[in-house]
Amino acid sequence: MCREEHQPDPRGADQAVFAALLEDSAEELYESAPCGYLSTLMDGTIAKINATLLGWLGRERAAVVGRMRFSDLLTVGGRLYHETHFAPLLRMQGEISGIALEIRRADGGRIPVLVSSVVKHGSTGEPLLIRTTVFDARDRRAYEEELLRGRKVAEEARRQAEADRARLQDALAVLQQALLPDALPPIPGVETAAYYHTASPDRLGGDFYDVFPIDGKRFGFFLGDVCGKGPRAAAVTSLTRYTLRAAALHDPDPVSALTTLNKVLHERYAGEGDPRFCTVVFGVLEPDATTGQTAVHLASGGHPPALVLRADGTAGFLPTPGGLLVGILPAAPFATATTVLTAGDTLVLYTDGLTEARTGEGRARLYGDEALLSFVTDHAGERPPDVIHALTDLLRGFGDGLDDDTALLALGVPAPGTETKHTI
Template sequence: MTCHTGPPPEPDGQQDADATDAAFTSLLEDSAEELYEQAPCGYLSTLMDGTIAKINSTLLDWLGLSRSQAVGRMRFSDLLTVGGKLYHETHFAPMLQMQGEISGVALEIKTADKQRMPVLVTSKVKTSDTGEPLLIRTTVFDARDRRAYETELLRRRQTAEAAQRQAEVDRARLQEALAVLQQNLLPAVLPVIPGLEAGSYYHTASPDLLGGDFYDLFQLGADRWAFCLGDVCGKGPQAAAVTSLTRYTLRAAALHDPDPVAVLTTLNTVLHERYTSGDPRYCTAIYGLLQLEGDHADVHLAAGGHPSALIQRADGTAEFLPTPEGMLIGVLPTAHFTSARTRLMPGDTLLLYSDGLTEARIGPRRELYGDEALRAFAAARPAAGPQALITALSALLASFDDGLDDDTALLALGVPSRPDPASEYLTCAR
């Protein structure tokens, strides 16, 4: 029989477990040191006065320094650029001393190739069990990509701001040019007509778009005048071209045959032939003749697809001059137009307008303003002549604010009121 002395042998499984634990512990220790040295960011520990006590290889590579050059010989602030060192001494270090920790501060270090390298620095004071500060641990992150990103963002922002400023300048120039062009589509001033008063107004819904509304007043003979107001479909340069063609076609047609129906028929033929293919264009218009006779004026007008003229009478009433069944101008080769006649007595005013006025949206429910509201508005105003009515309507248009999304043209013609005999008597008596 064999005798054994000493402790009994351990089982094979236990020996394997112990060997694994030892190997794992060694691996952890080796990995921690390697992670510290080869980390993608810089690590260093300094004494409280900033002297470097420990620094990892990553940061040394960035700086182009050997460990012997840095440890115990340099302070953290020596790694910084002149500006970074100044900021560290005046702001970073005092704040760290007061707070014990500071993170994400942007600084610059001097690299091995004498370049400035942007970094983000986080530092924390390590203290003893009694609260005494022992050392400072600092992490340095490479911020070159971030700096490049921020620089690009800044460049793009500056580019965008410059583009916006240029766009504002260009927009102002465009608006000025459009305003000049819009004015050229309308009479510079209305002619002065003895025995007749006239007023006009043009409201632009958008300063960035040319409107297609127009009006005109011109002489055909002694005491005989032609007037018109219309609305061309669309906006912009193409609509402006149609507006110009329409206005001068009306003038030319009136000189050939001033009859209102004949004039609109000629305009329909011209527009239909000019725009019949590819880009159809049409308009609505009202055209008329005004003959001055003594103290009154006889009016003969015709309309094609346009709102009826409104008459504000001297007695305080207001009424439309119907022109039903007048067709859009330029759509069909042959169109039917309706004419109407009236007489303007002293104090009466004839108002022509485009549908931007009556199709405005008002109130919280965005309701259509409408023809009846316009008639009531005119009836509620004193019959003080065309210019007074135009002034009141321009204020009304302004009150619609964003409810007015279309241009509006106004033209008012009237016979001045007779002087009040009683007031003339009182004047003479004085």
């Protein structure tokens, strides 16, 4: 009778491996997790952070815990979004998930991430801290960019195949209109009017303007021109409008608003080797119901100077020399100016499509600043809608000499007893 040979039990090896896995402590699992973890106080101060996230950031724990807030880890644009959207929604809902942001490494690099947060409450319901998970989205971003490039190629091929120019113009008109305000808001004691001329129905323009309330007493306004045309210029226009509005609600100082926009544009596009920039005039109106006057504070980043048309029939430029294009450098100087509008006065802003229109024999001469000043002086004392109407007729008179988009914005104090209008 043969003795049965002893065979090893494979299940014993599997159980040993499984038991070894269970030997990992909770702290070890937290620190070495494949995603970032951090816990913050309700004001955002970081109280705990795992080694994974510290490695992504390239920072030491001692330099982060108790010394930085969660928003400090984000890019400038991310901090704006965190303050205006992420944090308010988290406080209201108690949790928020899958938000795309970018964290900033210690060496200045950026990492796209997906962020989810939940508020931990105490036994009596009071909020105690915020727990946040951070997932590395670099592979996803690369995939999305590749997918987007593929979609653009396919869309271009479809457009060429269809050769449906009329349909394309309709689509572009809708997109262009989406980049402009539907209506100008009513401002006590101030009358407004605006006009936008699209040079070509076949491409999106880069000019923009807006008027919006800041608080119960002040109103913001801006007008500018993005470098370039087409969808990429439209993307910059959309980012610029959103950033200026958000920045003004945080700090309405015109220089502060342009400084924030400069940081956002430079950080967003300079690192891609394809810098995007614009010229902008940003201002704040402060109507005074007692005096009937409106104070104007503005700053300019490389934009043509505003015009002030007075009730006495005079007009002149409001100089803002030295302001640099927005988005070119990490830090840029911006020129400031102030004025006061009284009854019958109007402030006019415009983009350079107006002054660079070609006139004369053979369209060889630019219209220019002096011709514009002479033209508006003839309309000084008129109401903003009438001034814009006159400028619109001027633009039409250029014919094919007007080959650039042009935005116009007029803000004025009407004469006593006059009903204010707000027209586009």
